[in-house]
Amino acid sequence: MSEPVVVAESLNVRFADQCVLDDVGFTVNRGEVFALLGGNGAGKSTTLKTFLGTVAPTSGSASVLGHSVTSDSDFIRSKVAYLPESVMLYGHLTGMENIEYFLSLADVKRSASDIEAALKRVALQADTWHKKLADYSKGMRQKTAIALALLRSAPVLFLDEPTSGLDPSAIDEFNQLVTALSEAGSTVFMVTHDVYGACQVAHRIGLLDQGKIVGVFERNGNELIDTEQVHTAFAKRNA
Amino acid sequence: MSIIKSVMFDEWRYWRRTKVATTVILIGIALALASVIVNSIEVRQASAERTELQRISEQTFFDQPDRHPHRMVHYGHYVFRTPSPLSIIEPGVDAFTGTAMFLEGHQQNTAMFSEQRQSSGLTRFSSLSPAFMLQVLVPLMLILVGYSCVTREREAGTLHVMITQGVKVRDILAGKFFSLAGSGMLMLAPLAIASLWAGVHGESLAITASFVLGYVVYILVWSAIVLWGSTISSRSNASFAILIALWVVLCILVPRIASTTAASLEPSPGKLETDFSVVEELRALGDGHNASDPAYEKLKQDLLSQYGVDDVADLPMNFRGVVLTYSEKKLTDVLNKYAEARMDEELSQAEIARQFGWLSPMVSMRTFSMMIAGTNLENHHRFLREAEDLRFDFVQALNHAHEHDLDYHTDINRYVNDDTAKAARVDASHWQVLSSFDFAPESAQFRLSHSLRYALQLLLWAGLMLALIKRASRGVM
Numbered sequence: 098m099s100e101p102v103v104v105a106e107s108l109n110v111r112f113a114d115q116c117v118l119d120d121v122g123f124t125v126n127r128g129e130v131f132a133l134l135g136g137n138g139a140g141k142s143t144t145l146k147t148f149l150g151t152v153a154p155t156s157g158s159a160s161v162l163g164h165s166v167t168s169d170s171d172f173i174r175s176k177v178a179y180l181p182e183s184v185m186l187y188g189h190l191t192g193m194e195n196i197e198y199f200l201s202l203a204d205v206k207r208s209a210s211d212i213e214a215a216l217k218r219v220a221l222q223a224d225t226w227h228k229k230l231a232d233y234s235k236g237m238r239q240k241t242a243i244a245l246a247l248l249r250s251a252p253v254l255f256l257d258e259p260t261s262g263l264d265p266s267a268i269d270e271f272n273q274l275v276t277a278l279s280e281a282g283s284t285v286f287m288v289t290h291d292v293y294g295a296c297q298v299a300h301r302i303g304l305l306d307q308g309k310i311v312g313v314f315e316r317n318g319n320e321l322i323d324t325e326q327v328h329t330a331f332a333k334r335n336a
Numbered sequence: 337m338s339i340i341k342s343v344m345f346d347e348w349r350y351w352r353r354t355k356v357a358t359t360v361i362l363i364g365i366a367l368a369l370a371s372v373i374v375n376s377i378e379v380r381q382a383s384a385e386r387t388e389l390q391r392i393s394e395q396t397f398f399d400q401p402d403r404h405p406h407r408m409v410h411y412g413h414y415v416f417r418t419p420s421p422l423s424i425i426e427p428g429v430d431a432f433t434g435t436a437m438f439l440e441g442h443q444q445n446t447a448m449f450s451e452q453r454q455s456s457g458l459t460r461f462s463s464l465s466p467a468f469m470l471q472v473l474v475p476l477m478l479i480l481v482g483y484s485c486v487t488r489e490r491e492a493g494t495l496h497v498m499i500t501q502g503v504k505v506r507d508i509l510a511g512k513f514f515s516l517a518g519s520g521m522l523m524l525a526p527l528a529i530a531s532l533w534a535g536v537h538g539e540s541l542a543i544t545a546s547f548v549l550g551y552v553v554y555i556l557v558w559s560a561i562v563l564w565g566s567t568i569s570s571r572s573n574a575s576f577a578i579l580i581a582l583w584v585v586l587c588i589l590v591p592r593i594a595s596t597t598a599a600s601l602e603p604s605p606g607k608l609e610t611d612f613s614v615v616e617e618l619r620a621l622g623d624g625h626n627a628s629d630p631a632y633e634k635l636k637q638d639l640l641s642q643y644g645v646d647d648v649a650d651l652p653m654n655f656r657g658v659v660l661t662y663s664e665k666k667l668t669d670v671l672n673k674y675a676e677a678r679m680d681e682e683l684s685q686a687e688i689a690r691q692f693g694w695l696s697p698m699v700s701m702r703t704f705s706m707m708i709a710g711t712n713l714e715n716h717h718r719f720l721r722e723a724e725d726l727r728f729d730f731v732q733a734l735n736h737a738h739e740h741d742l743d744y745h746t747d748i749n750r751y752v753n754d755d756t757a758k759a760a761r762v763d764a765s766h767w768q769v770l771s772s773f774d775f776a777p778e779s780a781q782f783r784l785s786h787s788l789r790y791a792l793q794l795l796l797w798a799g800l801m802l803a804l805i806k807r808a809s810r811g812v813m
Binding site: 149151171172173174175176177178179181183185186187188189190198199201202203204249255 | 338339342343346349350353354492493494496497498499500501502503504
């Protein structure tokens with residue numbers, strides 16, 4: 098039986114006179130990868146910020162793991178691993194130190210061997226672990242952030258344009274990681290404008306346009322979502 | 337708590353790795369340490385010197401041979417103010433007021449040998465007191481160290497990451513606050529050690545503890561100001577500009593405005609004007625050296641009538657001594673009246689300036705520090721009063737000897753020849769009338785009770801900053 102983890106119901110967000118999210122509703126179940134696809138200004142980041150509790154909904158509701166974003170945002174943040182478009186970690190710290198520091202902030206205790214295992218799992222080369230993050234590529238930073246999410250055992254991952262700026266091999270590696278996490282039971286909610294990437298990993302895709310969900314695509318059994326179909330719908334909306 | 341600790345340790349790690357903040361902190365510690373060491377040596381030396389000079393001065397007075405008593409009135413005596421133990425940190429007004437005074441008959445001299453008056457411009461700069469370091473320079477260093485503590489995280493996006501990882505804003509701000517306060521405490525450490533040293537050298541435990549505690553609160557207030565500036569700013573350069581402007585206002589402008597306002601609201605008459613008024617009043621009193629001065633005619637007639645004689649030579653006491661005693665009393669009353677008026681004006685000005693502690697934590701800290709250390713204006717006034725009491729007592733005791741132990745005829749004939757001059761002397765044992773001068777700070781209880789208002793000012797600043805940070809933390813999201 099599917100277990101709803103990320104839920105939006107009739108979600109509306111207005112900034113002054115502008116309607117940014119208009120009656121948005123969707124459910125992401127446990128172990129599912131849900132991609133919210135849309136062009137610039139569609140309202141993707143606002144949706145993500147609403148779930149993170151940094152933007153308050155004007156009306157409607159949003160919840161994560163059954164906790165409302167308006168009343169339990171601290172709890173939600175403690176259960177969510179959030180990867181922003183540009184992974185913001187500390188440039189003056191090494192990859193290992195960044196992970197140790199953020200784990201301490203999350204009050205999670207992990208041994209050095211646990212951290213090394215997580216870094217190996219995300220395929221971050223061992224000779225870079227003790228280098229300062231300032232010297233990392235975007236892909237390496239992302240891997241570090243995912244290793245952190247793994248170590249935090251966060252049941253929910255929020256990804257903001259995760260493949261933006263990555264080279265093709267890094268995108269493949271990333272997609273494999275997301276798939277593996279989902280298979281391990283993590284729930285992944287990502288916002289992206291990368292049609293191909295979304296179709297590669299998502300179980301379902303919601304097409305967002307001008308704050309409204311205008312279409313939902315989902316896998317047919319084990320078949321990936323048809324990229325062509327999604328691309329056509331996306332292009333039509335963003336012509 | 338562990339999250340706050342993690343944020344705090346990470347901030348220190350950042351400072352260590354970027355080196356700029358570490359350098360500023362090390363410079364702060366080195367300056368504080370150097371100023372404490374230099375001041376301690378100077379004050380200990382001054383204390384030993386003044387104690388010795390006081391002893392020598394008293395001994396020299398006692399060792400004078402048989403003389404005419406009025407020669408001893410003009411021979412005079414020196415008193416020295418030994419510095420309070422905590423003046424190794426807080427010289428207060430002592431650096432500007434004199435530390436020694438020459439006491440003699442018919443005069444109230446001003447205190448001499450102030451450190452600031454004796455030193456040139458350059459040496460003044462070299463004599464930065466530890467109190468000045470902590471009150472003015474340490475806040476500046478805290479700004480240099482911490483102006484970007486929050487804005488840096490905001491600019492790099494790590495603040496957002498931390499918050500979205502579930503870290504509470506108040507924990508982040510608390511961690512940043514403790515890291516800043518910790519660096520301030522490092523710069524405060526030399527002062528704390530020096531305070532212990534002062535405790536070993538006679539200062540009470542309650543005073544040294546309150547003194548250090550006051551500076552701890554002050555450092556906490558400035559750490560909070562820096563954190564607040566960084567929290568409300570979106571960028572590091574804006575935070576730096578805001579905090580530097582605040583430092584200029586709170587540490588330079590408000591103290592300056594305070595003294596200017598005090599001088600405007602309580603204007604002091606010019607020295608020349610006062611001196612003319614004093615001379616005018618004294619002239620009306622007559623010259624005590626001249627017993628025939630018409631100003632003493634009534635005194636003379638009263639005495640003649642009291643003792644039923646026609647000539648002062650027949651009085652049972654030396655009339656010249658009587659006149660000197662009488663005139664010294666009258667003259668001292670006039671001088672004291674002006675001295676008290678001047679001290680009242682100074683105190684009123686100081687009181688007005690101290691009210692600016694509600695507008696600047698630096699002003700409240702400075703006042704609290706001087707009050708607790710016993711180097712405040714009131715203490716200087718007490719020195720002047722105690723010195724004046726000593727002067728009046730020994731002068732009048734000598735006049736009493738003149739009046740009762742020196743025959744009138746011998747006295748008026750003392751300039752006839754050497755023999756009459758020798759005859760007009762009194763025994764040197766009379767010089768023992770001089771009391772020893774031992775100036776000590778007020779009791780611990782007195783100083784503590786009189787500094788409560790300024791402690792309250794500091795605590796209100798702490799409360800205000802707490803409220804401002806709480807308010808600013810809401811905007812971090």
